[in-house]
Amino acid sequence: MDEQPRLMHSHGVGMAGHPGLAQHMQDGTAGTDGEGRKQDIGDILQQIMTITDQSLDEAQARKHALNCHRMKPALFNVLCEIKEKTVLSIRGAQEEEPPDPQLMRLDNMLLAEGVAGPEKGGGSAAAAAAAAATGGIGADNSAEHSDYRAKLSQIRQIYHTELEKYEQACNEFTTHVMNLLREQSRTRPISPKEIERMVGIIHRKFSSIQMQLKQSTCEAVMILRSRFLDARRKRRNFNKQATEILNEYFYSHLSNPYPSEEAKEELAKKCAITVSQVSNWFGNKRIRYKKNIGKFQEEANMYAARTAVNATSVSAHGSQANSPSTPNSAGDLFHYACHPL
DNA sequence: GCAGATGATTCGCA
DNA sequence: TGCGAATCATCTGC
8 A cells, every 4th residue: 555645744835725726836846737637636625525426447557547646746745734623623622531431330330249250150159149138048048149140140141142242342453444435544644643533533432332231231230130039938837846945045045035146146056046046036036026916925925834844854853954945934024024114 | 819927128316 | 247127028727
């Protein structure tokens, strides 16, 4: 390709509006007949304007004819001058933009969820975090986690495929435009900066498409996550044994039904539930007992009786265990019943 | 299907 | 941060 025409250089001042052309004409490189010159320039411009309407072969032939045209250098100089003026007016318009905060947020979120960046077990950390947030340890967790992981991995795969597609399309389009500009630089002045600017415009367009992709990926992850959390909300009643253990502790500590952290941990272990479930249970129990002592009286009596039997048998064996499930005394029940929460 | 029971969540307070 | 209170959502027995 001919590199020479692409160079933009300064020109003398002469004819108003087209000083380069004037100088060019004055130094004898152009024709002498004024009307003929106008006609020549009119022709050459017309050919440039219509070159894209022609077939490839026709266009190639025309391009060749244009490149060899005797008026081409003069026209090229004029275009160079017009261009310089235009460039001055647009200079500074393409300064480096700061990174888009929304894009940064999306990137961070995709990274945190394990969708973007290196694969970290397909978002198992996120699944674990979601599970931890609900305080559940259910036995069926692994199945739900694997389901969550599978779906997240699917989202990740789609995201990366689409991203790759966009990047490929962007590169192809950029190359195409650059080739076009190089080709056009044979007939009109195009500076490297201008090409750079055009590439920048293309990249910005494609990055806005990428942002949409990132946004919809984030939405998909959010929906998946909320569905996962909703699934965790499904409650299961504790088994009878667990309820017995919790009730025994509650009624044997009626004067102060607030288990310590250690006691909660021990109860959690015995009942095969989490500490937070123990806390929930005691919270619910206290409030419901307080609201309707009469209704719970029978239950309280039953556990009090059981407490008495246990205490007797324990004392008979000469040892007074102090485990959370070991009831204190029936006095507690009386005290609590008389002094409700 | 309905009412009551029950585990979980949320919010305000100390 | 733990608790009480209100509320939600689901389970369970009828």
